[in-house]
Amino acid sequence: MTDSNNSTQFFKTACNFEGSLIIVAAVLGWLAGINPFEQLFFSEQAVMVGLLGTVPLFLFFVGMERVKLESILKIRQLLSDTLGTNLYPCHWTDLFFLSAIAGFSEELLFRGLIQPWMENAWGGLIGLLGSNIIFGLVHAVTPLYAVLAMLVGIYLGLSLDYGDERNLLGPMIIHGLYDFLAFLMIMRAYKPKPE
Numbered sequence: 001m002t003d004s005n006n007s008t009q010f011f012k013t014a015c016n017f018e019g020s021l022i023i024v025a026a027v028l029g030w031l032a033g034i035n036p037f038e039q040l041f042f043s044e045q046a047v048m049v050g051l052l053g054t055v056p057l058f059l060f061f062v063g064m065e066r067v068k069l070e071s072i073l074k075i076r077q078l079l080s081d082t083l084g085t086n087l088y089p090c091h092w093t094d095l096f097f098l099s100a101i102a103g104f105s106e107e108l109l110f111r112g113l114i115q116p117w118m119e120n121a122w123g124g125l126i127g128l129l130g131s132n133i134i135f136g137l138v139h140a141v142t143p144l145y146a147v148l149a150m151l152v153g154i155y156l157g158l159s160l161d162y163g164d165e166r167n168l169l170g171p172m173i174i175h176g177l178y179d180f181l182a183f184l185m186i187m188r189a190y191k192p193k194p195e
Contacts, residue, residue, distance in 0.1 A: 010086035021105035036112035040168040050173020084190030103176025
């Protein structure tokens, strides 16, 4: 199978997986009596939160590119080996589409369902921390990556309530736009091996 075929298969699998999280959120929400779409609506404030909220995360990502710690280098190599290899042949529009699906579906599940469910059961702080411990664990490609994902999740959880409204649109935009920019950086840094 050629690199292009591998890339196409990876892209389709990633889109299908991320898209299936929407169904998971809807079904689990129905079982828990929580509508994960309830706090999702258009507002200019949420769009601004999303756009401006992406900046600190992306600057953190860029800053991590300059860190030479072995655990960070391991994460960088892992991202290059998995994402770089598979995303390198993709067009930027494919990356944008995948990022948008990931931002929408993961935020719907974690900030639209799991965080409110835990908040209802144990309060706001436990909801924020608990949902993002789970978020970190499902992203646990290395122990440090799990911790970093948990911290990013807390940031996204806090952005859910920024200003005078609870709106999933803000964290969805942050998540999707951050993923898109990170994918572009990973692709730019990836060097295919000569055949």
